[in-house]
Amino acid sequence: MNISGQLKLTIFAIILSILPTSFVLAQTVTVGSLVIETPWARASIGTKRPGAVFFTIRNKGSVADVLSAVETPVSGKASVHRSQIINGIASMTMAGPVKIPANSEVRLAPGGLHIMLMMLKKPLIKGKDFPLTLVFKKTGRVEITVPVLSVGARGPEQK
Numbered sequence: 544m545n546i547s548g549q550l551k552l553t554i555f556a557i558i559l560s561i562l563p564t565s566f567v568l569a570q571t572v573t574v575g576s577l578v579i580e581t582p583w584a585r586a587s588i589g590t591k592r593p594g595a596v597f598f599t600i601r602n603k604g605s606v607a608d609v610l611s612a613v614e615t616p617v618s619g620k621a622s623v624h625r626s627q628i629i630n631g632i633a634s635m636t637m638a639g640p641v642k643i644p645a646n647s648e649v650r651l652a653p654g655g656l657h658i659m660l661m662m663l664k665k666p667l668i669k670g671k672d673f674p675l676t677l678v679f680k681k682t683g684r685v686e687i688t689v690p691v692l693s694v695g696a697r698g699p700e701q702k
């Protein structure tokens with residue numbers, strides 16, 4: 544084997560060794576001072592019931608931003624919701640626009656803030672992903688890719 548052949552093998556081995564990491568990093572998007580971390584969605588039950596998306600928005604900057612809208616081709620009506628329990632009864636209300644304070648993070652997670660995908664145009668199938676655009680007042684439009692986990696998933700670490 545000549546040197547260039549060995550070099551190719553070495554490069555191939557390096558690419559293989561970093562692939563899993565880059566796959567995980569691909570899910571986290573940084574634009575300006577905002578970092579959108581570990582987005583995920585639950586698989587939907589057909590298209591009659593809405594889908595839900597969760598992620599963490601980290602603002603590394605010294606100026607607050609505001610998440611004012613969300614858009615995705617898989618939903619006819621996507622919006623920010625908040626789940627809460629009032630007098631023992633679970634309910635959801637519209638929560639946008641959502642302020643992302645300077646040097647802090649806002650977490651969208653089951654039982655709290657989430658993106659609700661009403662009027663699904665196709666079912667969210669486990670193992671697939673779909674694009675979601677977050678519209679921020681200061682940072683502008685940020686497109687993320689949302690992987691779909693199982694119907695009963697409770698967090699991004701549970702596939």
Ligand SMILES: [Cu+2]
Pocket residue numbers: 624625635657658659
């Ligand atoms: Cu909701």
